Amino acid sequence: MSRFPRAALPTLLALALVISACGNGDADDAAETTAAPATTAAPETTAAPETTAAPASLLGEVIMELPTTIANAEQAAAATWMLWDEASCSFVETDDHPDFYQAVLRKDGNANYRFAWTPEDNVFDTLIVANESFRVAAAASETDVTEFDNLYPSEEQPLVVADLVVQHDPDVVLSMNVLANLNPAIMSKYKEACIPAVAHSVPHEGQPFFGGGEWYAVGRAQAEYLIAVAEGRGWTTGDVDVLLCSHSAFVQDRTSPYASIIGFREVVKESFDVGDDNIHELECPSDIVTDQANVADWLTAHPDTRNIMGFGINDLRTLGMVNALRESGRAETSIAGGVGLSQESVGPLCASDPTFLTSVDFVPQLWGEYGIAIAQDIAEGNPIPSEIYPQATVVDAASIDQAKC
Amino acid sequence: MAIVAIGIVMTMVSPFFFQAGNFLNVARAVAITGIVAAVSTPMLISGNVDLSVAATMGISGMTAGALLVQELPVPVAIIGALIVGLLMGLVNAVIVVKFRVNSLIATIGTAFIARGVAFLVNGGRSIFIPAESYVALGQGSALGIPKPVFYTVVVFAVIGFVMRYTKVGAHIYAVGSSPEAARRAGISVPKITWGVFLASGFFSALAGVVLTSQAGSAFPYGGQGRELEIIAAVIVGGTALTGGRGSITGTILGVVLLGIIANSLNLMGLPAPYQDISRGLLLVAAVATDQLSGRTLGGRGVFRGLRAGTEEA
Structure with a gap:
């Protein structure tokens, strides 16, 4: 996982964009590919429901399957699902979705996707863990993920970061920003640059939301x-x-x-x-x-x-x-x-x-795995729920993992 | 006068203000600020400023925490933290004296460095301190008084004694008033500068130790943002930003005043922004008074030599 600033690599950027565009696939391609990687049953399900055929994928082997709160057909039906629409540079709602959602982290393979992650900061303990999770997951999946620090509580840096991300031009940006009043300005920059953005921590209308915690x-x-x-x-x-x-x-x-x-x-x-x-x-x-x-x-x-x-x-x-x-x-x-x-x-x-x-x-130690998997789905053209939450758990003295002590 | 006025008003406004328990709250709340404000007083009087004090608190606290996690004895952890503070003071002094960098600029730079190193100590994460005897140094009371208050009182007493009754104190005033005149009088300006920076590093580290023992955790960002509050307290207490003038008694009053303002607004249930406004107004009023008394910010002290480096060396 790299950090900004990085050397501009226009040739590779162009290549990545071309490959990314191919990776988005179309209906014809979908028929030629294997189905989405097999997933284990998510919590609360008795058996893994059938999934709809996925579009063409250039991604590699499955590394990790992560449970979410969209764990069965009932929850899936109740959820709003979204798909990135390159033509309108926005997410559109879709009824064509699988019966549950499981974020599945895969190796980048031949996709050469480039993602950006903009954490609130590198100071707060939870974020330190989460940022490390992104680095680990990026390395494990061999994915190019660049981190841009929003320097909370700065109200200027998130906007500066948004500009940097636009310049960086990733395939997907995971935008963590807890200062809700800044989200419209940030998201409008991404929309203008036609970069799919996932809101993290604070939801934003029209964007999929990956909540570290609900x-x-x-x-x-x-x-x-x-x-x-x-x-x-x-x-x-x-x-x-x-x-x-x-x-x-x-x-x-x-x-x-x-x-x-x-x-x-x-x-x-x-x-x-x-x-x-x-x-x-x-x-x-x-x-x-x-x-x-x-x-x-x-x-x-x-x-x-x-x-x-x-x-x-x-x-x-x-x-x-x-x-x-x-x-x-x-x-x-x-x-x-x-x-x-x-x-x-x-x-x-x-x-x-x-x-x-x-x-x-909040399982911040897995935010990277979740985030990159979600970004991979978006880049691949897969539908995702409009709200995705890892399963947070209440912990007390009796239930705390003793390994942490 | 301000303290008395606020005290009278608050006694009328809140029945909880004029109580021993509340004064202990104030004392506990300002204890850490007080330690650093005490040592910042001779720093400012000498015509220098140390903006790395908060970062020194952070890095020294993290040092203590890291050593305690390794199950080293508490005295070792404290000594380790104090040594780190002295090193910070040493680095600052070298930059200011040897390289003739203005202290304002030098300590901004070292503050960034120290803060960065503090984050590296434990991968950016805070450290929960397992040693109960260490935590006991900062938590709880002795003779009914919060323990951190004792340390603050001792620090004020030591620095106050040095400033008032020793030759070193007189030299600090002399250097701050006019380095050139002090030099002609046979005072070693570099030695005084070395001394105030080493003291600043040492006592800031002590404040970091008190902070971490009081909190029960060490934070890489410990003390962050506190440097301005500390300088505000010193200036409000009558120490001239231009050097050469000030007193420990004034700083004590400045620290207490800022503490009472925060406490009073809390007791009244007023939100934090009003506290910021009050602090800001007070600081501006104090500095404006300083200006009107004939001293100009561009004339001497911290702002001297911003263009061409300091003259002390």
Whole structure:
């Protein structure tokens, strides 16, 4: 896997484009090719459903088959499917799709596809793992994948990166950008350059979406987990205050990681009957000292709270919150969950911390495999679901992979 | 005066402000900033600036974390982190003294380098610190006071003593006021510059150790963005950006003031942007006052020699 800037190779670029165009195939070619690589049964399926014949493929052998949330015919039928249309330079919806979707990473073979991946950054633990996953998957599949760092929280760099990607002219770009307000500008650049773009982390209308995590569902899952713990401890609705560690940089709707906050808030209101007055959202800029200080100040201003249920939009924020709870002597009457299963949660979970109880594994270690497989499908002209999620799992001290400890 | 005014207003606004527990919150929140602000005071007084302090915190914290993961004893990890800090100070001093690069430019450069190296320490990933005795250094309280506060107080006391009661302190003021006059008076300007940069590296590394022990994790981006807050605290405390003037007492007040502002706005439930606005207004007011008192930013200190290198050497 290479990184930008790289030497311009116009001849190879032209060759790659020609091969890529051939790789998109047409109906006649499809009849001459073998069917799509055999896939194993996805989770929740009893048998692998039949798939529609795939267009011509220049890709090589199968390396990895990855489960997604489109695991059976019912889910497939409920989903919207998309296909890249070169003529209109856009994705179009299609009814001609298989009965389930499984991302299958294949060797590049003779396809010579070139992909671009634009991660949020190379700083956040989850992204470090994810970026490494892209490198590993690119090497394993012998695929040319170039990484362009969006340098979160920069609001300029994602636009600069989009221009760089356009110049780079890949066959598909996997565009990770958590600043939702920038997505229209970014995607319009790709559309203008006729580059198929997969939105990552924040969906964008008209584009397929590869969600590292389904933020809304993640927030709901964490709330359900913590409510179960709270009920197990005999907490009642009137005893509980909910602390949410978020950040104003996120667009506050369901198109950004903030959706996890929305999901969490909804569940504690619906299932635990916590009122709005007892749900408190704090500014946590993901600088652990500031996060801890802000939570400590809130705790000072709310001395009468009895039990606290905390949730941070990522593990780092949750760790800051837990540190503040501990320092204020409230750790015994508090429970908290995070997101990402990064180092900040692995340590507490491995140590069976009584307060930091849970995180969510987005399997970032496989984002590269997923991403490249999805990009291969698009480049090959295969239909893909409009939303693709790896299966995220809630992890606690009992279920954490001990190898991580 | 500002602290007293805010204190009076906040006591009326929030019943939780004027409480011992809340003051301990403030103290804990500013402890790390305080350590670095303390050592940044003689740095600015000497006519230099060190913008690599935050990166030094990051790289030293990562060093400690990496050594602890290797199950080395806690003192070894701390010493290792402090040595890294001293090396940072040494590199900065060499660039400024030997190569006559303006300290502003030199430390921006070394900050980038240090931050990059910090990311290489553990492949960019943070390190969960397994050593409980190390974490215990930064978490919890002693005699009812958060432990980091003790370290901050000691650092302020040491640097304050040096600045007020020793010949070195007087020389730092002299060099910051006029390097040429100091040189004629027999003061070794390069030695003073070496000293302030080594001290800056050492105490920034100490702040990195406190940060990682308080957090229980080491982050390659630890302290990131904190350098401006630190300089703001020092300047608000009356230290001249142009060098030659300032005091540790003023810096303590500057640190406390910024901490109380953040704390007050948190207690009132106001969002973070208002904190930024308040900090910004305060900083501008302080610098404007400095300007009106007759010192110009282009005249001496940090901005001296931006075009032609420093004159210290």
